[in-house]
Amino acid sequence: MTSCRICGGRLHEFGDFGTQPLSSGFLEPDYIGDEYLFRLALGVCDSCTMVQLMEEVPRHLMFNGHYPYLSSGSSVMRKHFERTAQDFLRTELTAPGAFAVELGCNDGIMLRALADAGVRHLGVEPSESVADIARRLGIRVTTEFFQASTAREIREAEGPAKLIYAANTLCHIPYMESIFQGIDALLAPDGVFVFEDPYLADIVEKTSYDQIYDEHYYFFSVTSVAAMAERFGFELVGVERLPVHGGEVRYTLARRGRRTPAPAVAQLLAEEKTRRLAEFDTLQGFFRNVERSRDELVSLLRKLKAEGCTVVGYGATAKSATVTNYCGIGPETVSFISDTTPNKQGRLTPGAHIPVRPRAAFEDPYPDYALLFAWNHAEEIIAKETRFRESGGKWILYVPHVRVV
Numbered sequence: 001m002t003s004c005r006i007c008g009g010r011l012h013e014f015g016d017f018g019t020q021p022l023s024s025g026f027l028e029p030d031y032i033g034d035e036y037l038f039r040l041a042l043g044v045c046d047s048c049t050m051v052q053l054m055e056e057v058p059r060h061l062m063f064n065g066h067y068p069y070l071s072s073g074s075s076v077m078r079k080h081f082e083r084t085a086q087d088f089l090r091t092e093l094t095a096p097g098a099f100a101v102e103l104g105c106n107d108g109i110m111l112r113a114l115a116d117a118g119v120r121h122l123g124v125e126p127s128e129s130v131a132d133i134a135r136r137l138g139i140r141v142t143t144e145f146f147q148a149s150t151a152r153e154i155r156e157a158e159g160p161a162k163l164i165y166a167a168n169t170l171c172h173i174p175y176m177e178s179i180f181q182g183i184d185a186l187l188a189p190d191g192v193f194v195f196e197d198p199y200l201a202d203i204v205e206k207t208s209y210d211q212i213y214d215e216h217y218y219f220f221s222v223t224s225v226a227a228m229a230e231r232f233g234f235e236l237v238g239v240e241r242l243p244v245h246g247g248e249v250r251y252t253l254a255r256r257g258r259r260t261p262a263p264a265v266a267q268l269l270a271e272e273k274t275r276r277l278a279e280f281d282t283l284q285g286f287f288r289n290v291e292r293s294r295d296e297l298v299s300l301l302r303k304l305k306a307e308g309c310t311v312v313g314y315g316a317t318a319k320s321a322t323v324t325n326y327c328g329i330g331p332e333t334v335s336f337i338s339d340t341t342p343n344k345q346g347r348l349t350p351g352a353h354i355p356v357r358p359r360a361a362f363e364d365p366y367p368d369y370a371l372l373f374a375w376n377h378a379e380e381i382i383a384k385e386t387r388f389r390e391s392g393g394k395w396i397l398y399v400p401h402v403r404v405v
Contacts, residue, residue: 202247
């Protein structure tokens with residue numbers, strides 16, 4: 001890909017993570033065959049400033065009946081989505097009969113709060129396994145990819161939506177023109193499209209390069225989202241920085257002229273301009289920091305291995321695939337990764353082929369060091385694993401810099 005998927009502008013590549021596997025492609029232990037591999041590289045558009053992957057992975061390979069991530073797996077995220085639902089109930093969903101649609105509803109944790117409040121709703125979720133979990137909670141879900149044709153079908157059956165919401169979903173979808181055609185078809189005249197995704201400024205500032213993997217196609221800034229909204233007939237009217245997943249922004253879009261943009265929009269636009277966030281030199285500097293972080297982590301792990309220390313991973317996250325494969329970390333360095341997700345346990349991580357074991361293996365016995373791949377939940381995890389610390393165990397973190405705690 002040499003041109004921007006949003007506006008057709010020229011892409012300038014600034015970082016290459018080499019050959020990578022599907023981040024959620026966990027393998028059976030006896031798997032024999034070729035894994036799907038692609039080149040994980042980043043570029044920035046010289047016109048609309050959108051940062052994006054240079055190669056697109058086919059969506060059916062990433063989001064299908066075997067998709068392993070559950071939104072409700074973290075107490076922090078459960079509380080986040082419950083608060084989000086309460087916010088919508090106080091603001092956008094006050095009228096009787098208001099209809100809400102969530103794109104990529106996963107296991108329905110946000111929609112459940114709306115359903116409990118009696119709000120008419122629909123989740124659009126392409127991964128059958130997580131959609132079934134939502135249905136068992138009483139959530140209305142259709143199992144398909146959202147696009148213009150999907151939206152028109154929903155509009156015909158349900159009427160217009162006062163709210164369309166997406167969390168950690170929009171950045172996964174390359175075909176943005178069809179998405180916005182669908183939003184235009186489905187959204188009520190006075191409705192809003194609200195989405196939240198990892199924030200480019202946080203990724204750059206924290207060198208959180210593991211946010212870059214196959215599922216994350218776009219890396220949004222307020223500047224690029226404002227340009228995208230304008231291109232497709234909408235206006236960015238609200239922004240809110242969020243602490244979840246290592247730093248996100250919640251964007252609120254409305255039809256042109258329907259709402260007055262909040263002061264926070266101009267404020268963040270000015271901050272990004274001052275920081276020269278989307279300039280090529282800034283992004284090249286970010287990738288130099290990525291390379292430095294990689295070298296420091298590899299050096300630390302080699303040192304610990306030479307000293308005879310035991311190291312295991314904690315959290316077989318999708319983003320850990322970027323770290324293990326980019327840094328060349330395999331089972332000879334990290335003997336296994338502890339994870340609480342049942343359908344990951346007993347498998348091998350994509351590319352690196354590190355065994356994934358249940359949480360019980362983490363304390364049988366405790367290792368000397370635990371490499372925390374789920375660093376965005378560090379506070380929650382470290383507070384829970386007090387016995388590990390009491391046993392003398394130490395955590396290895398690599399965001400915002402490599403350190404032992």
